[in-house]
Amino acid sequence: MGALLKGEWSNFGKDEYFRKFEAYSMQWPPEISLDTLSLTSAPFGGLIAVVRDRKKVVKIQGGSKPVLSIYNAAGVFVSSFVWDSGHIIQMGWSSGCDLLCVREDGQVLIYDMFSNFKHKFGMGKEAQDIKVVDAKIFCTTNRTGVAVLTTANTIFLVNNVKEVLKVRKLPEAPGGVNNSPSAWVVVCEDRSSKVLFAREKYIYCLSEGETHATLLPINLGDDSCLVKDLAVSFNFEMLAVLTNRGKLWMGSVDGTSCRRICDVRCSSPHHSQMMWCGNYAVVINWGQNLDVFGFDEEYISYPFDDSVFCVQEIDCIRVISNHSTDLIQKVPKVVQDIFVYSNSSPGSSLLSASYQFQKKSHLANEYLLLVKGNLFTAVMQCIDAAGHQFDVEAQRTLMKAAQSASPLTFNQLHTLTLQGLMELLMIRRHHFLALDLASFLKMPDSSKIQLHWACYKVQHSKEDVNKVAQEIKNKLGNTKNVSFREIADEAFACGKHDLAIKLIEYEPRADLQIPLLLKLKEHFLALNKAIESGNTDLVYAVLDHTGKKIGEADFQMAIRRYPLAQALYLKHCAHHNKDLLKDVFTQEDDHKSLAELSIKEGLDPRNSSTKDALLVAAHESYKRAKLDVNAQLCDEQLKLFKYQRNFEDKYRTAFTDNSSQKWPSLHETVKQLLKLGEIKLADRLRTEYKVPDRRYWWLRIQILGEQEDFAELEKFSKQKKNPIGFEPFVDICLKKEKKIEAKKYLPKVRDELKVQYYTKLGMLEEAAQIAYDRRDPDALKMLASLCDPILKEKVNLYIRTLGK
Amino acid sequence: MQVSLDEKLGALSQISQRKLLDILTKISGRKDLIIDSSLIKPLERIVGVSKLRAHGVDKIYKLEKGDIPFTNTQRVFFVNSDLITVKHVSDKINGEISQKNDGNSYHIILVGRKLQSVVNMLETEGTLGYVSLFVFQWELIKLDTKFLSMEFHSLYKSLFVDGDQSYLPVLARSIWTLCTILGRPLVTVVQGKHSQVIDKMLGKMFEELGTPNRSDSEVGCMFIVDRDVDYASSLLTGCTYSCLLDEVFGIKSGIVEIKDNKNDIPGGYFLSSADEVYSQIKGRHFSDVFPYLSTKTKELSQTKEKSQTMAIHEMKQFISKELSAVTNFKKKLAYHISACESIISHMGHRYEGLQNAEQNILESRSRRETLTYIEDCLSMNICDKYAVLRLMCLMSLTQDGLFPDELQRLKLQFFHMFGYQHLTVFHALEKSGLCVEQPALLSTEVKGVNLANKVVQAVPLPTRKSTFTNFAQKLKLFPPVGDNYELNNPTDLSYVFGRAYIPALCQIVNQICKKEITIEDLPKILPNCTVKNLGGDQQNFRTFLIYIVGGVTYAEISAFQLLEKLTGFQIVIASSSTINGNSIMKSFFQQ
Known part of the structure; x- marks a missing residue:
């Protein structure tokens, strides 16, 4: 079994192996031939951009403008577009699967994998003026940069195409402007980048931020050679140098340590590519032949039938040919450990145990005994190895071995890197696959994938708006954490307003809905949402925004349909802008409210000088509102003002009050007059305003009592048609503690109140007598509780008599 | 050990206290605290002075018009989050800065919510850069056994007079916190337009902030109702001791101040x-x-x-x-x-006259006598203007409005007495539906219509009942007339209004307890009412939570407390504040 898996392994040095296997058989369309085309492929098994190679002679088909086509890693057509904007110097892929095309004038155009133009940026004025001759596009896991070489041999560099903050000019290499490099590469560091620049036998390091180039201390062992090519490993740690004399130097990127210098047997005059395989071997592509060099004398050669194109990956190289894509890599240690015969690693034993177990052999137990102490290591080894296998059958075998020990899943090991995988899947629009994978691996945020899908859907769908919105809703409706606002935002960004409106409808949180709706100028939809949410703050926000946008007048008309909004708006106006409030009421023909407003303004002490005018306005408004009674009331108040002012002039005492939010009432005025003894005037007012008799009498009694004019009081009590009775007379006298005066009125008190009033005056005995006469036992009981013992006896006697 | 319901409610004050002290801790060092006078009483309920001192508060001042002495360089304003108050604070700060800016630092603790309009104002005034803003809102304040209040005394005005719902989120939040302590009620009854909004917000909060575990809910049924469902209870004069204390002196945050010429x-x-x-x-x-x-x-x-x-x-x-x-x-x-x-x-x-008038109004009888009483009140200074308006509103409420000529007459006398400027008060009352004119039966364009209308008014129609009477009879809010009723040993809830009327909410809960009606019947009885059932068995409910939006009266509290005693059910009363007829009337004057 082990032998089967080791089939395509070749020895690489003593204990190591290289393997080459086919990952895809290519689905290229028939017209594709690598001989005539130039390929650019993204790392991580990514996309391939194909364009006609100008250097290769070919019979021109169709128009003269080149067509740029994008294929996936298996050669399946994805998209294409006609390139019609100048000469492409270089193409490359970003880590986010965008295609970057560098033009002669230093413009970098960015397309997504579906040939949609995204945006462009320039490499600076200088680069534009003096023309670009070469460019490099370089990626780390989190950024993609561009470096261009100009005709003047200066290099400009952008560290991150996502945020082009600054185009950096690198220091110039010695040798003058006319001395072009024989090779150059970009080396990324944490946040910055530098360029290795080869001229003749020297390699210079050009770092951004430094003024001078530094020479790398590399000894090529041959003074008259020229550097022909440079290659940097995927992790930017290792450097390979190839000379025109076929010398290959391998070592660290700073040139300080050399791992190997060897001669390369040139199978053709020119190599087409040199690159690192992982950071342990250098591969030279001679067109139809790949040579692999390790650090310790190892060497393998892979011949191919026709020209191949290689792509440098993190731990292998991808070899693309007209027929297939192959992977070449060193066999990973774990895989090797398990499969190599007579190896006694725990994983290997576990694998054997598993084989034997499937065969139902007792040997299984013995292999397991070997593993026992290292069970965990064994399981990990098997799982790890499975991850490195591309053959499903082999993976299954390994997983089975792992499972026979414990249920450990692959994702626990790889979640971190799987996140990255998800991102790539999303960018490549394999949403469904990503979603499946995520749910299979129980990854936490599948919502992100769905969101991405939805945004894509929004951008590209040309279907009916309702249909699209419905589809998105159906797919995502039940998912938590998917923000419909973000999707709607995307729709808005694409200019699809109708769709955005539909989508934002699904957003459950009003505070998220509203900003977008306002951006969409859907003011009233926003208002509705705000009102529904019950959050008045939101309503205010919308009102504020909308009022400014569409003009107060139209706005006031429009919000009539929204009672809550209108209420809030009016409240707002009442606080901040009375004139606006007036506008609204006028527009509404709400004369009643206008009248009210005028009255309220009139009450404001600041408006005391204009209060008459305001009241006239109120009067007019009431008239228009057909509230004649109220209009009349305004007139009465106006007349009262006049009286009050007249009286003030006449008597030199205050009848009006300008300091508080109060207008002195008719009664206060009458009272004032009575106090002044102006009975006639008071009478006149009383008649004019139809003051009820009871009220007027009561007032007079109070004032006379206050003034302790008991003679006048008595005279008054003898006036005819007393509408109020004599109780108030008693009360006022009692209040002034004049019992004798009070007694005068007692006989005239109504019979049913007599007991009460006699009691008030402390005439308990009389009270008891009256109660007895009125046969009122309740009153007697009440009296009994107030009496002294002697009287109490009498009262009790009355009670008993009545009880009979 | 079993923790009683009332003890659990005690946690609310600890939450409030923690929230406030956390803010004070953030403002390190010794500081002056300057308090909005309306907040002093609630603050006393939340945290004691010693606790404030322990958190760096040195001197405490009342926010007033004049200068406030400096004792520390840190000044903390504790104010209501409304434009007028904050403007006042802003002016003060600007004034102090222009006088002597020797490194004073200013902080404003806004009570309620951080309104955008407030922040904007601070920005225009140029104060925003000098102050750090904090937002604080206390939770429901426990004023008595199973009685909680937010003590927002201006809420009635903003909701029912101005139609401003700004404070509803705060109320919803207070219910949410209460539910985290007591558990989410199994059944929720929501009545009224403001309560419906609150319920919607509450639902969202349960979604976003979390839902308390349902299995250990203490509350069987929660009522969220608007004050206007039963105006009668707030317009009538309560007869219990606490009612009258509130009526005469006004109880704020459970604190009463006796102000009286004789024994102040x-x-x-x-x-x-x-x-x-x-x-x-x-x-x-x-x-x-x-x-x-x-x-x-x-x-x-x-x-x-x-x-x-x-x-x-x-x-x-x-x-x-x-x-x-x-x-x-x-x-x-x-x-x-x-x-x-x-x-x-x-x-x-x-007192006697008032009781008599109220009873007559409730039962729609002796209309002329009542009108005379109201006129006497006006002409002989029997009571203040609020009490007069209360009676008028009560009359309007129970008889579907006053007749035009009656209203006109009363209004005129009111204006003569207190000034014509109160026209606007009647507008506001009319808008809120509290004091309205009964629509004339015949339109005024017909000849001789005034006479005809008068005749119509004078002839009583025995079959016609007002909306209020119908409502009251449906819920049996008028107690049966019986002898031998002792007010000192009440057996029904009407004693709080001298046997004239049972507060509607108390009666509803009473009837549910007695299984005379079911909760599902309520939407048919109450206007704009919905019932949400999370699947509780109503047979087992032992606890009710009543949340009244706009204010609860002491009469209602007394009635609920009697109801607890009579039925053995537990009733938690919560509200935006306490309220009485006078304070409702006052809200219509502050425009």
Whole structure:
């Protein structure tokens, strides 16, 4: 079994192996031939951009403008577009699967994998003026940069195409402007980048931020050679140098340590590519032949039938040919450990145990005994190895071995890197696959994938708006954490307003809905949402925004349909802008409210000088509102003002009050007059305003009592048609503690109140007598509780008599 | 150990306290605390001064117009989150900064919500850069056994007068917190337009902030109702001791201040069940309070007499153990006695007439007598303007509005008495539906219509009943007339209104307890009412939670407390604040 898996392994040095296997058989369309085309492929098994190679002679088909086509890693057509904007110097892929095309004038155009133009940026004025001759596009896991070489041999560099903050000019290499490099590469560091620049036998390091180039201390062992090519490993740690004399130097990127210098047997005059395989071997592509060099004398050669194109990956190289894509890599240690015969690693034993177990052999137990102490290591080894296998059958075998020990899943090991995988899947629009994978691996945020899908859907769908919105809703409706606002935002960004409106409808949180709706100028939809949410703050926000946008007048008309909004708006106006409030009421023909407003303004002490005018306005408004009674009331108040002012002039005492939010009432005025003894005037007012008799009498009694004019009081009590009775007379006298005066009125008190009033005056005995006469036992009981013992006896006697 | 329902409710104050102290901790160092005067009482309920001191509060000032002395460089304003108050604070800060800016730092604790309009205002005033803003909202404040209140006394006005729902999220949040403590109720009855909004918000909160475990819910049924479902209960004058205390002095945050010309007692008095005198009399009919107090006074004097004839060892025992308790008791007794006296001097002269008028209005009889009474109130200064309006509103409520000429007459006299500017008050009352004109039966364009209308008014139609009467009869809110009813030993809930009326909500719960109606019947009985059942068995409900949006009256509280006693059910009462007829009327004056 082990032998089967080791089939395509070749020895690489003593204990190591290289393997080459086919990952895809290519689905290229028939017209594709690598001989005539130039390929650019993204790392991580990514996309391939194909364009006609100008250097290769070919019979021109169709128009003269080149067509740029994008294929996936298996050669399946994805998209294409006609390139019609100048000469492409270089193409490359970003880590986010965008295609970057560098033009002669230093413009970098960015397309997504579906040939949609995204945006462009320039490499600076200088680069534009003096023309670009070469460019490099370089990626780390989190950024993609561009470096261009100009005709003047200066290099400009952008560290991150996502945020082009600054185009950096690198220091110039010695040798003058006319001395072009024989090779150059970009080396990324944490946040910055530098360029290795080869001229003749020297390699210079050009770092951004430094003024001078530094020479790398590399000894090529041959003074008259020229550097022909440079290659940097995927992790930017290792450097390979190839000379025109076929010398290959391998070592660290700073040139300080050399791992190997060897001669390369040139199978053709020119190599087409040199690159690192992982950071342990250098591969030279001679067109139809790949040579692999390790650090310790190892060497393998892979011949191919026709020209191949290689792509440098993190731990292998991808070899693309007209027929297939192959992977070449060193066999990973774990895989090797398990499969190599007579190896006694725990994983290997576990694998054997598993084989034997499937065969139902007792040997299984013995292999397991070997593993026992290292069970965990064994399981990990098997799982790890499975991850490195591309053959499903082999993976299954390994997983089975792992499972026979414990249920450990692959994702626990790889979640971190799987996140990255998800991102790539999303960018490549394999949403469904990503979603499946995520749910299979129980990854936490599948919502992100769905969101991405939805945004894509929004951008590209040309279907009916309702249909699209419905589809998105159906797919995502039940998912938590998917923000419909973000999707709607995307729709808005694409200019699809109708769709955005539909989508934002699904957003459950009003505070998220509203900003977008306002951006969409859907003011009233926003208002509705705000009102529904019950959050008045939101309503205010919308009102504020909308009022400014569409003009107060139209706005006031429009919000009539929204009672809550209108209420809030009016409240707002009442606080901040009375004139606006007036506008609204006028527009509404709400004369009643206008009248009210005028009255309220009139009450404001600041408006005391204009209060008459305001009241006239109120009067007019009431008239228009057909509230004649109220209009009349305004007139009465106006007349009262006049009286009050007249009286003030006449008597030199205050009848009006300008300091508080109060207008002195008719009664206060009458009272004032009575106090002044102006009975006639008071009478006149009383008649004019139809003051009820009871009220007027009561007032007079109070004032006379206050003034302790008991003679006048008595005279008054003898006036005819007393509408109020004599109780108030008693009360006022009692209040002034004049019992004798009070007694005068007692006989005239109504019979049913007599007991009460006699009691008030402390005439308990009389009270008891009256109660007895009125046969009122309740009153007697009440009296009994107030009496002294002697009287109490009498009262009790009355009670008993009545009880009979 | 079983924790009682009431003890669980105690957790609310701890939550409030924690929230506030956490904010104070964030403002490190010693600081002055400047408090909005309306917040002093609620604050007293939430946290004691010693706790504030322990969290760096040095001096405490009241927010006033004048200058506030500096004691510390850190100033913390504790104010309501409304534009006017915050503007005041902002002006103060600007003033202080322009005078001397020697590194003072300013903090504003906004009570309620951080409204965008407030922040905008601070920005325009240029204060925003100088202050750090905090938002604080207390949870429901426990004012008495199973009685909780948010103490938002302005809520009624903003909801029912201005139609401003800004504070509803805060109320919804308060219910949510309550549910985290007691569990989510199995059945929720929602009535009224504001309550419906609250319920919607509450649902969202359960979704977003979490849903309490259903299996251990303490509450069988929760009612969220709008105040306007039963205006009668808030317009009538309650007859229990607590009702009258509130009526005469106004109880705020369970603290009463007796203000009276004769016996002014400075400082607030905490009303709580811990006060053994108050807990005995709070729910009693007022006629029964004085006898109780005098019995207690007699007992006290007996103890005193006894102490005079004590042997020495008895005396020692008495002084060390009982004396302080007795002194304490005496103090409380004295307080409540003077409160009673004060109530009598305020209300005594008009109490009987008022009761009589209210009863007539409720039963729609003796209309002329009632109108005369109201006119007398106006012409002879029997009561203040609020009490007059209350009667008018009650009349409008029970008879589907006042007749146009009646209303006109009353209004005119009201204006003569208190000024024409109150036209606007009647507008507002009309808008809210509290005091309306009965639509004329015949349109005014017909000749001789006035006479015809008068005739129609004068002829009573025995079959026609007002909406209110129908509602009251359906729920049996008028108690059956019976003899031998003792107000000092009430057996039905109507005693809180002198046997005239049973508060509707209390009656509904009463009928549910007695299984006379089911919860499912409620949408048919109450307007705009929905019932949500999470699948509880109504047979097992022992606990009700009543949340009244817009305010609860002390009469209702007394009635619910009697109901608990009569049925053995547990009833938790919660509301945005306490309220009475006067405060409702006042809301229409503050425009």
